[in-house]
Amino acid sequence: MAKKNRDKSSAATGENPRRPCPCGSGKRYKACHGAGDDVIVTRPFEGLAAEPDLVAMREFLPSAVAPLPLRETGERAVRLATVLPGASAALVRPNGEILLGMQVQTRSGDLSADLTKALRWAEAAEPGSALPVVGPGVGEGEVVRLQDLLVADAELDLELHQDFAWWLPADGEEPGAEIAATIERANSVIMPTEALGGEGVRAAYWVDTGTKAHVRWVRPEAEDALMPALARLQAAGELDLGEGSRYAGAFRAHGLLVPVWDVDREMHAKEWAAPAVAFAKRLSQALASTDELTPAERSARDALAGKQITLR
Template identity: 80%
Template sequence: MTGLMAEKNREKSAGGAAGENPRRPCPCGSGKRYKACHGAGDDVIVTRPFEGLAAEPDLVAMREFLPSALAPLPLAKAGERPVRIATVLPGASAALVRPDGEILLGMQVQTRSGDLSADVAKALRWAQEAEPGTALPVVGPGLTGDVVRLQDVLDADAELDLVIHPDFAWWIPDDEPAPEITATVERANQVIMPTEAIGGDGVRAAYWVDTGSKAHLRWVRPEPEDALMAALARLSAAGELELGEGSRYAGAFRAHGLLVPVWDLDREMHAKEWGNPAAAFSTKLDQALAVTSDLTAAEHSARDALAGKQVTLR
């Protein structure tokens, strides 16, 4: 995994409006009152920070395991400067503003609060006011003032037009970079694991990665965990959990409120060869998700076995 997962304490949000009306709903979307959530002054962890955004699965992938990727950020109200979101920026910065004014926001950062959505929105606000050529090394710890989140500034129905790069050459904005910048890029390139998006009908946020010893398919799913686990259990009990010959279901991990099933794959097969099998599996999974009857005894047993193969990323 390439995500930089350093945990920092969140300081109390100190906005005048929030202080005047502590009974208002918290803007993080938790459903709690502000006073009992982000206004509490404690370590507040938003377990599903990108909920409600169509881009949620891609944002989770960019935060957790995609090495080098970029996408235009679908703002609800476009500003004067173009904005792109990236997996990681030089120095794991939260944001930088290029000399031409373009804003880049980083998902994998040095320091974070308990609300990734608010962190990225805060970095965006800083970058929109920063001078060209400025880098913002960290977001926090702590969010001051009124809490603004990605849900407040993005087009909620827009998915990310994600481009995965084989290296970090895009870090360099000109043709003749300084030697130290070139060396930084070369060091970063050495730790990249080959990664590609898996295409196919009904296939989204599914990524092939070669770790050097194994190849995997990591598929960020947007469904509620209970519904997804029940569907996977039905497929497992029916012997249909694999993606075809050369694949094996390895387990799943939770990341930012979503479940990410993982399959081991035959390293001799090219990433593009998994598009059709993934599309076929997507159809079967949709059918299993539509079933509303109780699990059978065999399916319950399969669900228990699958639950034993899950981990949670912190």
């Protein structure tokens, strides 16, 4: 990645060493992550419209890819992927296309910076190369984050897959026995997943775990704004997604809250699209309310705070 491109990106975002570090430490960027300290960034994708999509790809989407909406494109096409063979951080296709893995063993506490380091490596790597992990010596120099490179208001154009056949280059060549076995093993543990669409619905996914079906919805709001809104709906008896659903709780992922509903496994994923749209409207109204919480709503908020679930 050319330095002049980094400078342009920095200028476009107001990047400077005096700005607060995104890790929330209260220190200046230059004195914290800008100095290479291994500090945990609790909300690594903050400020990007694609934040909920990135969190979903990192945490629970099994097989998905999306073009990376870079401000300045290079000679090689770049796509994000949920997971790559061997959980690699990056690989370069024989045709030069770059794939960056989201579900990897990370080196630092800043997932955003690790992704740009993998991108730096891939831009200079030979076609057919793979980067197992972002480790020492990868992407050294000035710390650059996704926020410095992406179109801030661009969402990801996610393409969900029901298997990992896309791991193979699209050249019609038959895979070797080892590669075929790797894909077969990956396919055997994949959980069927479908996106729920519609007005006001984004980053909401129906997932079949094999014994239960869930709707997992990555919310972009700050938790201190989302929880009172959910409490209002709970107190009004409007927190479910309709008949055949039950609010199960929520889990935190990279600074965002992900509400989860148990849903009737016998119903098709598409049957939850309309209930999700209706819920989005109710939640939008609850988020817009400026009234103090009633005693019933405060009680509901306290109860919801205890309904934290673990993603499995």
